[in-house]
Structures are given as structure tokens and as C-alpha cells.
Amino acid sequence: MTTRTVVIFSGGLDSTTLLYDLKSAGHEVAALAVNYGQRHGCELLSAKAICQSINVELITLELKGLAQIFGHNSLSNANVTVPTGTYEPDSMQQTTVPNRNMILLSLATGWAISHDYQAVAFGAHSGEYTPYPDCRPEFAAVMDDAAQLCDWQAVRILAPFVNWSKADIVRRGSELNVPFEETWSCYVGGEKHCGRCGTCLDRKLAFETSGIKDPTVYESE
Numbered sequence: 138m139t140t141r142t143v144v145i146f147s148g149g150l151d152s153t154t155l156l157y158d159l160k161s162a163g164h165e166v167a168a169l170a171v172n173y174g175q176r177h178g179c180e181l182l183s184a185k186a187i188c189q190s191i192n193v194e195l196i197t198l199e200l201k202g203l204a205q206i207f208g209h210n211s212l213s214n215a216n217v218t219v220p221t222g223t224y225e226p227d228s229m230q231q232t233t234v235p236n237r238n239m240i241l242l243s244l245a246t247g248w249a250i251s252h253d254y255q256a257v258a259f260g261a262h263s264g265e266y267t268p269y270p271d272c273r274p275e276f277a278a279v280m281d282d283a284a285q286l287c288d289w290q291a292v293r294i295l296a297p298f299v300n301w302s303k304a305d306i307v308r309r310g311s312e313l314n315v316p317f318e319e320t321w322s323c324y325v326g327g328e329k330h331c332g333r334c335g336t337c338l339d340r341k342l343a344f345e346t347s348g349i350k351d352p353t354v355y356e357s358e
């Protein structure tokens with residue numbers, strides 16, 4: 138039986154590779170994107186273009202009101218400057234949307250239950266630096282348990298990249314012909330990738346480490 142899977146999708150490199158990976162493994166996929174007031178709203182345009190190009194249903198939830206409860210971090214608060222340089226514990230905290238993955242998994246699980254999907258997938262992976270707490274394997278495991286208990290219909294939570302590095306994801310994406318140039322990572326949200334914020338540096342490093350050519354146009358090298 139084909140597994141019907143909701144993918145939490147941002148239009149970024151990780152979740153785009155996840156979408157391609159599950160499709161190639163035979164899943165019937167649908168994508169969920171959320172506008173939570175992130176300043177890099179351009180990632181939502183990437184999400185739309187990518188889903189159109191591979192004919193995947195995309196629902197973009199308008200939840201800008203979430204920014205009201207996500208006060209002091211730079212992704213959803215325009216008054217906070219996005220830190221430049223590689224991730225350190227301090228700058229990671231500034232770019233953490235509190236409990237984002239649990240919120241997104243919860244929404245996606247609701248969709249899955251309502252529309253007869255058996256699974257929800259998210260693109261958590263391990264990092265070179267302190268991993269985000271809600272990307273850890275232990276977190277994915279307990280969310281999988283919770284999604285099997287929260288309703289009469291059990292849903293599984295899949296995190297196939299949870300032990301991979303971002304370079305591993307780039308390698309897998311390259312095998313799957315993921316259009317990396319259409320994916321968006323930068324947290325600053327300008328016309329081009331800034332090339333200086335933590336997530337741009339992470340993206341660059343993943344291409345360098347993997348030996349795959351980086352097609353991204355950066356504002357500064």
C-alpha cells in the first residue's frame with residue numbers, strides 16, 4: 138500500500154530534498170508550509186514554485202498571528218537583527234523559533250488525521266554545532282509516539298534525515314536532481330542569499346563538504 142505522507146515544507150534545501158526523497162520511495166506526498174510571520178517570507182515563494190514544478194499539493198497556512206507569541210527571536214521579529222557568522226550557542230538561540238517543530242508537527246498531524254494520511258515527515262538533521270533541540274533524534278522519537286496516541290487513528294512521524302549532516306542531504310539531493318537553485322535558506326530574506334548569516338554559511342559549508350557544486354547566488358562571497 139502506498140503511504141500517504143504530509144511533508145512539513147519550507148522551500149528550503151532540507152525539506153525539498155525530503156519531498157523528493159519520499160516521492161522517489163513511492164510515497165504519495167502533500168506539502169504543508171506555514172507563514173508564521175518569518176522575515177524570510179521569500180522561502181514561501183520557493184515552496185510554491187517547487188511544489189508546482191513537481192505537481193505536489195501545497196497548503197500554505199496563514200498563521201502570522203503566531204509572531205505575537207514568538208517574541209524575542211530574529212526569525213519572526215523584525216526588530217531583532219539576524220546575527221552574522223557561523224552558529225554559536227548564542228546566535229542559535231536568537232534564530233530559534235520556540236518549539237517550532239512541535240507546533241508544525243501538530244498542525245501537519247491534524248491534517249493527516251483529517252484527510253487519511255498515514256504519516257507526517259519533517260527534515261530535521263544533525264548539525265556541525267549544537268543541534269536545535271527540536272531536531273534531535275529523541276525529540277523525533279517522542280513525537281512519533283505522541284502522534285500514535287493523540288487520536289483514534291495513528292499517524293507516524295518520519296524524520297529520515299535525523300542522523301544525517303546537511304552535507305549528506307546535499308549529496309542525496311544531488312542524486313535526486315533536486316533543483317537546489319530554487320530552494321531558499323537565508324534568514325535575512327533579501328533578493329539573493331546574503332552569504333553571511335548562519336544559515337547561509339551552513340548551506341555553503343554543506344556544498345563544500347559534499348563536493349557538490351553550489352548553484353546559489355550569494356550577495357557576498
Ligand SMILES: [Zn+2]
Pocket residue numbers: 322323324325326330331332333334335336337
Ligand atoms: Zn543569509
